[in-house]
Amino acid sequence: MPDWFRRNTKNIQTYSKRDTKEGMWHSCPSCRAVIYQTVLKDNFFVCHECSFHFRITSDAYINLLIDNNDYQEFSKNIVSSNPLNFTIPKDYSSQIQETINKTNKNSAITTVKGKINNIEVILGVMDFSFIGGSMGSVVGEKISRAIIKAEEENLPLIIITSSGGARMQEGAYSLMQLAKTSSKLARFSEKGGLYIVLLTDPTTGGISASIGMLGDIILAEPNALICFAGPRVIKQTIGQDLPKGFQTSEFLLKKGFIDNIVERKKIKETITSLIKVLKKR
Amino acid sequence: MNDYILDFELPLKKIEEQIDELKKTSYRTGIDVASSIEALEKELLLKKKDIYGTLTRWQKLQLARHPARPYSSDYIRLIVDSWYELHGDRKFSDDSAIICGIGKINSNSVAIIAQEKGRGTKEKLKRNFGMTRPEGYRKALRVMKLAEKFNIPILTLIDTPGAYPGIGAEERGQAEAIARNIFEMSSLKVPIISIVIGEGASGGALAIGVCDKLFCMENTWFSVISPEGCASILFRDPAESKKAADAMKVSSEDLLDMGIADLLIKEPLGGANNNYKDAAKSLKIAFLSALDELSELNSETLIYNRIAKYDKMGHWLDCNE
Numbered sequence: 229m230p231d232w233f234r235r236n237t238k239n240i241q242t243y244s245k246r247d248t249k250e251g252m253w254h255s256c257p258s259c260r261a262v263i264y265q266t267v268l269k270d271n272f273f274v275c276h277e278c279s280f281h282f283r284i285t286s287d288a289y290i291n292l293l294i295d296n297n298d299y300q301e302f303s304k305n306i307v308s309s310n311p312l313n314f315t316i317p318k319d320y321s322s323q324i325q326e327t328i329n330k331t332n333k334n335s336a337i338t339t340v341k342g343k344i345n346n347i348e349v350i351l352g353v354m355d356f357s358f359i360g361g362s363m364g365s366v367v368g369e370k371i372s373r374a375i376i377k378a379e380e381e382n383l384p385l386i387i388i389t390s391s392g393g394a395r396m397q398e399g400a401y402s403l404m405q406l407a408k409t410s411s412k413l414a415r416f417s418e419k420g421g422l423y424i425v426l427l428t429d430p431t432t433g434g435i436s437a438s439i440g441m442l443g444d445i446i447l448a449e450p451n452a453l454i455c456f457a458g459p460r461v462i463k464q465t466i467g468q469d470l471p472k473g474f475q476t477s478e479f480l481l482k483k484g485f486i487d488n489i490v491e492r493k494k495i496k497e498t499i500t501s502l503i504k505v506l507k508k509r
Numbered sequence: 510m511n512d513y514i515l516d517f518e519l520p521l522k523k524i525e526e527q528i529d530e531l532k533k534t535s536y537r538t539g540i541d542v543a544s545s546i547e548a549l550e551k552e553l554l555l556k557k558k559d560i561y562g563t564l565t566r567w568q569k570l571q572l573a574r575h576p577a578r579p580y581s582s583d584y585i586r587l588i589v590d591s592w593y594e595l596h597g598d599r600k601f602s603d604d605s606a607i608i609c610g611i612g613k614i615n616s617n618s619v620a621i622i623a624q625e626k627g628r629g630t631k632e633k634l635k636r637n638f639g640m641t642r643p644e645g646y647r648k649a650l651r652v653m654k655l656a657e658k659f660n661i662p663i664l665t666l667i668d669t670p671g672a673y674p675g676i677g678a679e680e681r682g683q684a685e686a687i688a689r690n691i692f693e694m695s696s697l698k699v700p701i702i703s704i705v706i707g708e709g710a711s712g713g714a715l716a717i718g719v720c721d722k723l724f725c726m727e728n729t730w731f732s733v734i735s736p737e738g739c740a741s742i743l744f745r746d747p748a749e750s751k752k753a754a755d756a757m758k759v760s761s762e763d764l765l766d767m768g769i770a771d772l773l774i775k776e777p778l779g780g781a782n783n784n785y786k787d788a789a790k791s792l793k794i795a796f797l798s799a800l801d802e803l804s805e806l807n808s809e810t811l812i813y814n815r816i817a818k819y820d821k822m823g824h825w826l827d828c829n830e
Contacts, residue, residue: 311767311824312758317744365823372820394711394733396743399757400769403711403733404822407719410688411695411816418696434733436684437712442692456684456712457674465674475679485682 256280272492281449281492283429286338286353289388293351293496299342302377303370307334311365314397323359323397331358335366336391339374341383345500347507350378353388356430361391363434364398368405371439375412375421384422384503389440393433406438413442422506424499427454427477427486445502446486447495448477454486515571517560524553557778564728566760567751570736572728573707577782579789581608581623581666584706587789588796589614589621595652601681604645606637606673607717609652611661615797620656622649622717623666626707639708640673643686646716650690653697662700662800665717670735672713687716694719695819696812700803702796704774705729705761706781721815722799723769725761726792727776731769732759769822772799 254263258280268275272292273282291297307324314320328334336358340351352374354361363371371387378385394402413423425443427436429452437456440446448454455475462470473479480486490498514522528549535542564572572578585592585608592612597603608623627636649665656663672683694701694717703720709731725731734742736754741747754760764770774791781788803811 305828306825307828309824309826312756314756316752316756366825368823369825396734396739396757398733398823399759400732400764400767401823403715404769404819406688406712406715407691407695408819408822410691411719411819414692414696415816434712437687437716438691439688441682441685441688454684455679456672456687457679461674462676462679466676470676474676483680483682485685 254282274492279450279491281429281451283356283390285357286333286355286388289353290338290340290342290351292492293344293386293499294340294342295344295346299340299351301338301340303339303373304334306366306369308364308366308398310397311401312397312399314399320397327358331355333358335370336361336363337367337370339370339377341377341381344386344496344503347384347500347503348381349384349386349503350374350381351386351388354390354435356390356392359395360393361389361435362393362395362402363391363405363438364395364402365405367395368402368408371405371409372412375409375416378423379416379419379421382421384424384507385416386424386426386499387439387443388426388428389431389435390428391431391433391435393435402434406434410438410442413439417444420508422503422508424502426490426495426499428452430454432456432458441485444506447488447490447498448480448486449492450477450489452477454480513576515568515575517564517568517571521553521556521560524549524556528553561779565751566730566754566758566763567736569728569760570708570730570754572780572782573730575780575782576628578707579781579785580628581625581668581706583785584666584789584792585610585621585623587786588793589619590616592621595655596648598644598647598651600647601644604637604642604648605635606639606641606669607645607649609648611652611656614664614793617797617800618659618661620652620661620663621666622652622663624669624714624717626668626670637673639669640671641669641713641716642673642675642678643681643683646672646686646690649717650693653694653701657697657699660699662702662803663697664796665701665703665720667703667705667709667714667718667731668707669710669713670708671710671738672716687712690716691719695816698808698812700800700806700811701815702799702803704792704796705731705764705770706792708735710735719815719819721803721811721818722771723764724772724774724792724795724799725764725770726774726781726788727761728780729761730754730759731761731764732757 256275259278261277273284310321337354424445427448431454477489531542589612594610625636626639627633701720702722703718705725736750739753740749777784777787
């Protein structure tokens, strides 16, 4: 609404729907139920009507998992350079800066050390809101450092993924991050390290084709899109619509590619009990 | 074989036609045109050096996709002394988009894993245009594990427009197959030498491309996504592919500059499509010299170096430093 159309006297103000304080009400994209912010928050951002899992930030996952939200973040200040000097159609350096300002994050993954039900872990959580959670040099390096830290301190490694894949703006460097992270996981695994991955909506391309599918235990949130090639690409290739429920968590469970589906409110207890069984003394 | 002319090769075609015309005239009339022909052939050579010496990224990519370009099956035929193909992933089926086998090259035992596009409609369909399915990657891993067991070095030839994006491929875990290969290859105990012979598109290429040495034939490309894919996502217009190729720096030379490729293998003038034998010879020499170098290392060093190599890849700013 243009400003000149508004009344600006102190006692009479003009409201429009968009002026509703941001985040007060949410409409469920799945069942259209209108949910009050605090209700949604109390229910871990899961629709109380249809169990639709809203996308949440890395901070929300850390808060959900880490005891008293008490953790130490590491590798926080690694940020993307623009190694290929990628400028079209948008200058990559400014895109990074804008995204940093918008999300208040330095990259598409946050890595922390903290306790889950009193068990010390290394936790990495990706943010889809940071350029589609895409993996370039920074995400690769941060995951790599997290694996090394878990290896050195003999701690379980947990990664929560949400990503459109590798970051195009860093070309072949991004592709090499698949090898960089997966090779570290191989060494970690060889030494007996425990790696649990939780796939959330969406986990596609280069992330599913590397760290996403390499967990000792692979969990997924309900109804998440998990795939290598996205539905649009496949549709273009085969020229027909895809079966209902194709490439969802439920589909992957049925096809044998994940260990289980876990509702958001049960993530913490599930991971805790898995670590308790698998962790070496 | 070389009837396929790319737009930037048209000036060469013109000179060749002139030479043909002169030869025909001379045959008909008996007039001696040797000196004119010689002059034209000189001009042709100069023009060739000029054109092929200054190829743009897009032009190199066109050569990488040239229908007459040597494919894996051609290189294998030209470099091995003995060869036995192995089929199937022992789980689901045999993917013809990838050729696996064992053989000898100059008295060295070697396992070869190679993506094959297929020439001609029938063969292309059989090979699925070089688009590997999960069972192809699993076959590759099976044969690589076999090589590891018998301490045989591995040569992989990369040539794919991408992993196959189809319903069946997704159902059978394309992502898992690629991830598993990358994971396992990073700690295989034998030398792995990978050579990009045409196209190296994304995870579909890397799934057989985690290695100790990565070489690129001169007219090839290798990146995180095809320029067409990048253009349709970032530019919302596949027609901007040339720009995308430049922006992503996809050529073999770029890969060398970025420190991702270790060596660029020169192709015969005009591209490998003009001379399979020479192209294969250069590839074989590069492979054997790398093998010599890597054979000196024990498996621990080999794996340590391999993981360290990938550790260095990428660029970032560490604001704490």
